[in-house]
Amino acid sequence: QVQLLESGGGLVQAGGSLRLSCAASGRTFSRYRMGWFRQAPGKEREFVSAMNWSGARTDYADSVKGRFTISRDTKNTVYLQMNSLKPEDTAVYYCAAGQLGGQPMRTWDYWGQGTQVTVSS
Numbered sequence: 001q002v003q004l005l006e007s008g009g010g011l012v013q014a015g016g017s018l019r020l021s022c023a024a025s026g027r028t029f030s031r032y033r034m035g036w037f038r039q040a041p042g043k044e045r046e047f048v049s050a051m052n053w054s055g056a057r058t059d060y061a062d063s064v065k066g067r068f069t070i071s072r073d074t075k076n077t078v079y080l081q082m083n084s085l086k087p088e089d090t091a092v093y094y095c096a097a098g099q100l101g102g103q104p105m106r107t108w109d110y111w112g113q114g115t116q117v118t119v120s121s
Helices: none
Strands: 002-007 010-013 018-026 033-039 046-052 058-060 068-072 077-082 091-098 115-120
Touching: 002 091, 018 033, 018 091, 018 115, 033 068, 046 068, 046 077, 058 068
Parallel strands: 010 115
Antiparallel strands: 002 018, 018 077, 033 046, 033 091, 046 058, 068 077, 091 115
């Protein structure tokens, strides 16, 4: 079993920055990919970013390319650095882990509970 816990969400003004954290516990493996999704009110959950646990590969949604960066440390924690935030980035952000870990939600195996990010205009 893999458990994921997100933190770091909050309220920020447009143009500002936030860093989200995802702490992983339980069984973790080098083949697992880690990722971030988000879900705004009234909308479907959408892919934001993903990486191999090694950090060798990273992927980003077109909407966040050049603004968001996914990374990890050596303590089983994955980060999402969010710069130049826009009101359209307002959503609940979810951490995910999986062996395949593509853009479709069905390719992910484990999910955190989510952390709220609100960007004011």
